[in-house]
Amino acid sequence: MLQTVPAFDRIGEENAFAVLARATELAHQGRDIVNLGIGQPDFHTPEHIVEAAVKALRDGYHGYTPATGILPAREAVVRRTLATTGIEVSPDNVMILPGGKPTMYAAIVMFGEPGAEILYPDPGFPIYRSMIEFTGATPVPVPIREENGFAFSAEETLSLITPKTRLLILNSPANPTGGVTPREEIAKLAKGLEAHPHVAILSDEIYDVMTYDAEAATSLLTFPEIRDRLIVLNGWSKTWAMTGWRLGWSIWPDDLYDKVRKLAVNCWSCVNAPAQYAGIAAIDGPQDDVDKMMRAFDARRQIVVEGLNSLEGITCLTPKGAFYAFPNIGATGWKAKALASALLEEAGVALIGGPDFGILGEGYIRLSYANSEENILRAIERMREFLAR
Numbered sequence: 198m199l200q201t202v203p204a205f206d207r208i209g210e211e212n213a214f215a216v217l218a219r220a221t222e223l224a225h226q227g228r229d230i231v232n233l234g235i236g237q238p239d240f241h242t243p244e245h246i247v248e249a250a251v252k253a254l255r256d257g258y259h260g261y262t263p264a265t266g267i268l269p270a271r272e273a274v275v276r277r278t279l280a281t282t283g284i285e286v287s288p289d290n291v292m293i294l295p296g297g298k299p300t301m302y303a304a305i306v307m308f309g310e311p312g313a314e315i316l317y318p319d320p321g322f323p324i325y326r327s328m329i330e331f332t333g334a335t336p337v338p339v340p341i342r343e344e345n346g347f348a349f350s351a352e353e354t355l356s357l358i359t360p361k362t363r364l365l366i367l368n369s370p371a372n373p374t375g376g377v378t379p380r381e382e383i384a385k386l387a388k389g390l391e392a393h394p395h396v397a398i399l400s401d402e403i404y405d406v407m408t409y410d411a412e413a414a415t416s417l418l419t420f421p422e423i424r425d426r427l428i429v430l431n432g433w434s435k436t437w438a439m440t441g442w443r444l445g446w447s448i449w450p451d452d453l454y455d456k457v458r459k460l461a462v463n464c465w466s467c468v469n470a471p472a473q474y475a476g477i478a479a480i481d482g483p484q485d486d487v488d489k490m491m492r493a494f495d496a497r498r499q500i501v502v503e504g505l506n507s508l509e510g511i512t513c514l515t516p517k518g519a520f521y522a523f524p525n526i527g528a529t530g531w532k533a534k535a536l537a538s539a540l541l542e543e544a545g546v547a548l549i550g551g552p553d554f555g556i557l558g559e560g561y562i563r564l565s566y567a568n569s570e571e572n573i574l575r576a577i578e579r580m581r582e583f584l585a586r
């Protein structure tokens with residue numbers, strides 16, 4: 198047996214992909230599966246975006262691009278950032294990468310090493326912890342609490358910082374909880390971080406415009422006091438239904454930009470050119486399809502929350518952002534992963550157990566409501582029957 202370095206024994210997974218594989222396998226066996234597992238919009242990428250990529254290919258954009266991304270794509274990100282945050286960044290601080298995850302990877306490998314501590318949300322996107330462990334750094338969970346509306350607490354976050362803390366990862370609107378942290382709380386955190394200038398910040402804002410009830414998300418970019426050590430992760434996957442295109446962007450402080458550029462040169466060279474042209478069309482083109490998608494998510498959000506709250510032993514807060522519901526299943530008597538597995542195998546409903554998002558995810562399950570109203574209602578009825586058995 199070949200011996201790999203220990204880091205590969207510490208690397209984790211995103212169990213949503215395993216659940217997707219199992220759900221697909223069951224469907225191939227003829228089972229009728231309602232999939233509320235994987236977090237991706239069930240809409241097609243808007244037509245004008247697809248056309249821009251096709252045109253780019255026809256126009257001969259087949260080659261390598263600069264590792265940082267083509268200037269027009271970086272300039273499009275500048276316009277988009279100004280429109281959503283009111284902050285004007287320079288295209289020289291914008292990186293175009295193959296998805297949101299590569300920014301996570303780049304930021305975590307830049308600061309993670311044995312002896313370093315990295316703070317990350319728990320429950321939170323599973324790749325944060327996995328990559329922290331990969332680097333040998335110590336993962337320090339920042340609790341995300343239901344009683345706090347699944348917002349993070351500035352006070353609790355700041356209390357976990359030590360001289361060894363190198364990186365703080367934040368995510369609002371959040372996966373898996375749908376929590377949106379209020380602006381006052383983020384302002385308090387930014388202020389408190391002034392006392393810890395050795396801590397870099399990775400703000401995962403991939404769901405930035407996916408909020409409801411007129412509650413806008415707050416970008417960490419709007420706090421000038423931390424700009425020189427802030428990395429903002431964003432991308433096209435969720436907002437424009439482009440998960441399979443592998444297209445993301447991030448905004449880096451001057452000191453780190455050349456480091457991430459070099460990492461790109463070493464790892465993936467550049468993002469494929471037609472995807473970058475599609476990305477420009479997504480930002481600059483009509484947003485009607487995005488609005489339509491958000492209206493559909495909002496309607497489904499009401500249905501899923503109402504449905505879950507009607508089930509014995511389950512209570513569900515109304516999520517304020519993204520497209521996930523994170524109900525509390527404590528009173529059902531089930532462990533979360535066992536319930537998720539039983540619901541898939543016995544009731545044909547794919548969803549994710551809370552512990553796949555961290556230790557504090559026990560007692561919860563995650564449902565992605567990026568599925569039709571009809572399927573959501575079918576899933577709820579199947580859960581009702583299952584829980585009544």
Ligand code: PLP
Nearest residue numbers: 236296297298322372403432434
């Ligand atoms: N960040 C969060 C919070 C996510 O939920 C996801 C995807 O599920 C990503 C990043 C990764 O996005 P991408 O598919 O563009 O790599």
